[in-house]
Amino acid sequence: MPLKNLYKICLLLCLLAGSLLACDVLPTVTYNGTPVISSTSATPSQASTTNSTPLNTWIQAVPGVDLRYEDWKSPGVDEDTVVIVRFNLSRVHIKVGYQPTKAMGIGNWMKQERALAVINGGYFDQQNQAAGLVVSNGQAFGTSYTGFGGMLSVDAQGNVSLRSLSDQPYDPNSEQLQQATQSSPMLIVNGKRTQFSANSASSRRSVVAIDEQGRLLLITSSAQAFTLDELADLLVSSDLSIKTALNLDGGASTGLYVNAGNQHVAIDSFVGLPIVIVVK
Numbered sequence: 001m002p003l004k005n006l007y008k009i010c011l012l013l014c015l016l017a018g019s020l021l022a023c024d025v026l027p028t029v030t031y032n033g034t035p036v037i038s039s040t041s042a043t044p045s046q047a048s049t050t051n052s053t054p055l056n057t058w059i060q061a062v063p064g065v066d067l068r069y070e071d072w073k074s075p076g077v078d079e080d081t082v083v084i085v086r087f088n089l090s091r092v093h094i095k096v097g098y099q100p101t102k103a104m105g106i107g108n109w110m111k112q113e114r115a116l117a118v119i120n121g122g123y124f125d126q127q128n129q130a131a132g133l134v135v136s137n138g139q140a141f142g143t144s145y146t147g148f149g150g151m152l153s154v155d156a157q158g159n160v161s162l163r164s165l166s167d168q169p170y171d172p173n174s175e176q177l178q179q180a181t182q183s184s185p186m187l188i189v190n191g192k193r194t195q196f197s198a199n200s201a202s203s204r205r206s207v208v209a210i211d212e213q214g215r216l217l218l219i220t221s222s223a224q225a226f227t228l229d230e231l232a233d234l235l236v237s238s239d240l241s242i243k244t245a246l247n248l249d250g251g252a253s254t255g256l257y258v259n260a261g262n263q264h265v266a267i268d269s270f271v272g273l274p275i276v277i278v279v280k
Helices: 003-022 106-113 228-237
Strands: 028-031 034-037 059-062 065-073 079-087 094-098 117-120 134-136 139-141 150-155 160-164 177-183 186-189 203-211 216-226 242-247 256-260 263-267 275-279
Touching: 059 256, 065 216, 065 256, 065 263, 079 256, 079 263, 094 106, 094 134, 094 150, 094 177, 106 117, 106 256, 106 275, 117 203, 117 216, 150 242, 160 203, 160 242, 186 228, 203 228, 216 228, 216 242, 216 256, 216 275, 228 242
Parallel strands: none
Antiparallel strands: 028 034, 059 065, 065 079, 079 216, 094 275, 117 256, 117 275, 134 139, 134 177, 150 160, 150 177, 186 242, 203 216, 203 242, 256 263
């Protein structure tokens, strides 16, 4: 075979091999300076909703735990299948996990806690220290927000509360909390949408809420579909009967795992988390 033809064949083989190898390469994106490997496959929330999964319908996973998927749309072109988990607080108990020296993804938190559900908690700094107050198993860390934000807490009697810290500041002298995490902003207070200053960026979102019947809701949007203002509008206009809602640390921190009966949700965070809300 002439040498010229041999070069052509080798070149074609190299191009073919390169194209095949490229099919298995996952693009690397950067979020806040942290490299994250991503693929073009469906997001976990999308992957868990098939044509047979009903939208806008409560599915009982186990007694006291209901799951629902809703297709939410922004005023623009963005939309996402939002996952909502609802808990009867008389059948579950809430814990706040805090491990600044051992931050983990939601999936690993779920394995460690053997929980019904785990969602990301409040904000934290680059050293994985809580930006606000955290109380885990009766031990307090950090400093409470003053004049803004909100707090999910559990007192010594097991009562669960979700409140605005501007309306009801935390008082360490009179409150004996067993579990707590703080975040910002409050999205709904007493059934009404709040007003707050936030940038107009769309991002992954996570929310903890209490409805008018006193049930706990965990709500997650794993797509970069909604701004905080859009999220607040969607929550207050929904039929979820939300009384109080607090935005959690979204973006790369957003994650939700549920393992209840035959219902499973696996939306992992993109980064290790030192703070999570655990439902058992």
